[in-house]
Amino acid sequence: MIRTLLWLIGGVLLGGIIHIVTILTLPLLAEETTWSRIEALEAQNRMTVLPPIEAGQPNPLQLDPELSYGVCQIDLGEGPAYLSGVLPDAYWSVALFNEAGVVTYSTTNRDGIGQTVELGIFNAAQTRLLAQQQIDIAEGLLVVESRTDNLFALVRLSPPHEAMRARFEEELAKIGCGPRPS
Template sequence: MRTLLWLVFGVVLGAVIHIGVILALPRLATNDLWSEVERLDALGQVVILPAARAGEPNPFRLDPELAYAVCRIDLREGPGVVSGVLPAGFWSLAVYDRAGAAIYSTTNRDGIGRNLDLGIFNRAQTRLLATQQLDIAEGLLIVESHGDDVFVAVRMALPHQVMRARFEADLADMVCGNIS
């Protein structure tokens, strides 16, 4: 009977340790998506990602048929904004938190058209917005983030590869940073 009790105790303890390690590993990882985005030096500015090429490292697992832009926003500095006029072709945008989870995504097929005007607010800023203590531009699409560290990825489908430079120039013209 005593041996059975020790065996059950050992299995339960092993399960607790196993689950604890599994839950802790993502927080201890140093080579995660957020770290890769931080290396781009994209805080408050748009960074165009180089096109993926066969045989070269592709840490973001980019599709070579798309053009990509990334920017990082620190909401402790104030609400974030991403705006610009993008080409008529298909594009999509996603806002990610520090863990790499998408907190919002949209495409130009959601009725937005070519004009992108997105505001990103943390919970405290959203409360100020609700009580009309923050002035924002009319028509700003509001996204609430649970944390203060976010990054935005914009993807554009290229009708032809020869148009890559023009599409990347349109991406580079976007405004990304904090609302002043």
């Protein structure tokens, strides 16, 4: 009886370990990730407005069809990145994601920012230079430090009416993203 109980406990423990290892390694084996989908958009250092999501059509990024989206891929290894511009007078949010698709920073116009987005994105080394005043920044710039160099910014806009979507997306396309122009 005790021998059977020990075999049963051993089997459950071994099954649990195999289950956990499988769950943790499957994402590493995936060929198509959020990062690879963003890379395919060719949005390096420029804001790319995503096409509207149509009902019944594939939605690989699982985006809300009621919102308009812009995405920009950033490499802080090339230097600090800046996200700047004026968004329409409606709800918007900005989120920074790392390569794993995890949000590392997020803000909205409801945080008291208003309609102007002025975001400076720095890695740890660039933040140290900033603290030593070796990098000049504009007054009012919201400074965000990232632990990784490869990021993508996702801007979400919520047009109050479908008729306003095209105008909102035009404004979204004007958002500057990437290194500061020389």
